[in-house]
Amino acid sequence: MTAGAPLVPCVSLGDAWGAVQGTEWILHPGAPALPGVEVSRQAAVGPRFHVDLEALPERVHLLRVLLALPEEAGGPGRFGATAPPSVAVSHAGGAGIAAFTLTGLDTESAVIALELYRRHGAWKVRAVGQGYAGGLAELLADQGVPRASAVAADIRAAVARRVTGTVRPPLPDAPVPAGPARAGTGVPGGEAGAGGTIDYTHPGRSTSPPRAPASPPASASARPPGTPPPAASPGPRRQPEGPVAVVAAGWSMDERLYNQVWAMFEDLARSVAAFRSAVGFAESRMDRELDRVLSDPRHRTGPAGGAAREAARAEHDQLVARAREVLDRDLAQLVAESEVVEPALPPAYARWDSPVWHAYRVPTENPMALRLGDVHLPERPGLRIPMLVRLPLERGLWVDSGRTASEAGAAVDGDQLRLMAMETAVRVAGRLLAVHPPGGFGVHVIDPVGTAAGPLAPLTGAGVLAGPPGAGAGGVAAVLAGLTRRVDLVQMAIRGGAAESLPPDLDTAEQLLIVNDFPHGFDDRAVTQLRYLADEGPAVGVHLLMVADRADARAYGPVLDPLWRALLRITPVPDDHLADPWVGHAWTYEPPAVPNGSRVLLDVLGHVASARQAWRL
Missing domain, CATH: 1.10.287 (Helix Hairpins)
Structure with a gap:
């Protein structure tokens, strides 16, 4: 590891849930060794970490490498004032496993550089690059370390004194080796490229690492993904011999x-x-x-x-x-x-051809996420990963019906592509209706010239729409006016702390507006209202699902650019337009598909309609 300034090396150990059980699970220059791992004994420009994965206690499933800038006069004080640190992982013999540079750091003075974690009995390497402007104290607190500020102060004091610590007692349940921790034996099972050091630049993660909460939250849907159960839950957990359906942490x-x-x-x-x-x-x-x-x-x-x-x-x-x-x-x-x-996978995450739909029952609770399709990479097209988005939706969706938007779209007839785009929107809307409790989700449709009558048949035939599709200029205006009023009233009630004062006829359930053939049937006022719903609606439960060709709205010029940017673009045909900000891959998106001849969507919407009727009684 190299840097442009001296760094304080630290390591935190986590259990099967990623929780740091106590201060004895933290290594630093004042206490530099535990069975299986050892850190440098002082701040250095090139600190080193030695890990023997075989010697780590079975309770340890996660090892985080932490770096901090010393708090000394004349020091850089923040990573943005020095050269970005570079990290290299190698076997004991010197063969490279991975290398990357921690870019994008500025005001941060402490960072989680990387993680080693167990997965299916093998150890993996994960580049993290998550920085903390509050320094080591904030970083340790974010990991749930008890008395994080005091621990950070002890580390700083040890570095200032250049204390060489002794080997501490082993972790609970840890085997006691004959001597001090051995030098690293590498990372079996890590993502190692052959032939030398891998240039694996990571731009940094946007979310903090998991933290063990003091007590269970009131609602699982209020937590970010990856939040582990409390530290008092299970102790050691052995990894299964082969793949199993559930090995990750979570409250539900x-x-x-x-x-x-x-x-x-x-x-x-x-x-x-x-x-x-x-x-x-x-x-x-x-x-x-x-x-x-x-x-x-x-x-x-x-x-x-x-x-x-x-x-x-x-x-x-x-x-x-x-x-x-x-x-x-x-x-x-x-x-x-x-x-x-x-x-x-449950219905919210399952494909439409999954057997789980044959035993479908209308749920009583909101799901935490929804499957919008699949993603895959060209190295293994057959390996499709479900594309899950958290609920409630934080941004609207845009099904791009334009032929010029991609090579795949250009190969399809224009009218056929518009039909496929609307079918994709109906499948997404049908799934949203299916995974919410009765009365928990409403769907509105704007179809100015009636071109979507065929694809909308499953929704209109089941009677699950909040009202008839808005047609013509009058229908467009009526639907937009109703949803704009709902957004205004709910916003005022929230700001005024008077949610009980909402009109009794106001539907406070989550709402989805499907807009077909935009901007046909829209005047300037309607366009302004649509932009308002896209910007302000998600925060109060009104979501937008556009089915449109951006070229059709080119007359508006840059006025609509914020609208398109605010929406998550998906396509009715496979297309490699999705890019993750982590490693920069271009992922191919596969839209949700209903098997040919299957009645699964019609049957599910029938259950939804029956449950709604019973709920209203």
């Missing part, structure tokens, strides 16, 4: 499955990133070798030059083959996990 089964799907997404992203970096390294190395050969006139021609070129290409092929072997191993594990996770 839905939350645990949600976290497991997210972990599968992360694993696929990291494995492919490591493979691509390793291939890039092999190609750059071959190019350097070829340049060296060609730069020497004696080797440009003749047997010596040919042999050198063949050797460079052979080495390239060997490095790529080793990287592919590692990738295939990781992908095989993810495929096996997907095969057991997919059948266990």
Whole structure:
């Protein structure tokens, strides 16, 4: 590890739920060693961490590498004032596993550099890069460390005194080794690219790592994903021999499955990133070798030059083959996990062809997330990860019906593409209705010229719409006026603390507005109201689902740019337009599909309609 200023090295250990059980689970220069792990004994520009994964206690399932800037006069005080730290993970023999630079840090003075964590009996590497402007005290507090401020002060004092600590007593239930902690033996099962150091730059995570709460919250839906159960819950947990449907932490089964799907997404992203970096390294190395050969006139021609070129290409092929072997191993594990996770998913997360819909019952509680389709990468197109979004929706959706938006769309007839876009919107709306309790979700439709009558048939036939689709200029104005009034009234009630004063005829359930063929039928006032709903609606339970071709609204120019940016774009045909901000992959999105000839959507909407009638009685 290298940096532009001295760094205080620390390590925190977590249990199966990611919780730090006490101050004895923190290593730092004043207490630098525990069974299986040792840190540098003072602040240094190049601090080192030694990990022996086999010697770690069974209770340890997570190891976080922490870095902090010393609080000393004349020091940089923040990471933005020094060169970004670079981290490298390697085996004991020196073979590189991963390397990345902690970019995007500014006012932060402490950072979680990386994590080592157990998953299905193997150890994985995760680049994190989460910084804390409040320093080490804020970082430790965010991990649920008791007396975080006091612990941070002890670490600072130890660094100031350059104390060399002794080996502390082992963690509870930990085996006692014959001597001090051994040097690192590497990270088996980590995302290692063949052929040298991987350039694995990580822009940083937008969320804080999991923290063990003091007591269970009142509602599981109010917690961010990944929040572990309290530290008093289960102790040691052995990893299963093979993939199982539920291994992630969470307060409920839905939350645990949600976290497991997210972990599968992360694993696929990291494995492919490591493979691509390793291939890039092999190609750059071959190019350097070829340049060296060609730069020497004696080797440009003749047997010596040919042999050198063949050797460079052979080495390239060997490095790529080793990287592919590692990738295939990781992908095989993810495929096996997907095969057991997919059948266990609840209706909110399941595909429309899942057997779970055959035993469908209208739920009594809101779900925490919704499946909008699948995503996959070209290295393994058959490995599809569910694309889950948290509920309630934080932003609206836009089903792009434009042929010019992608190559896949250009291959489809324009009218057919618009029909497919509306069918996608109906499937999303049907799922939202199906996963909410009776009366908990309402759907409105604007269809100015009636072109969506066919795709809307499942919703209109079941009678689950809040009212008839708005047609013509008058219908558009009426629907928008009603939803705008709802947003205004709920906002005023919340700001005034008078929710009980809302009119009795106001439906306070979550609402979804489907808009087809925008901007047909919209005047300037209607466009302004639509933008208002997109901006202000989600905070008070009014969500937008646009089915539109952006080119149709080009007459408005940049006025509508904020509207399109506010919506999550999905497509009615597979398209690689989704990019994650973590490693920068372009993910191919697959829209939700109902099997040909299946009545699953009609049957589910029939159950929803029956439950609504019973609820109203």
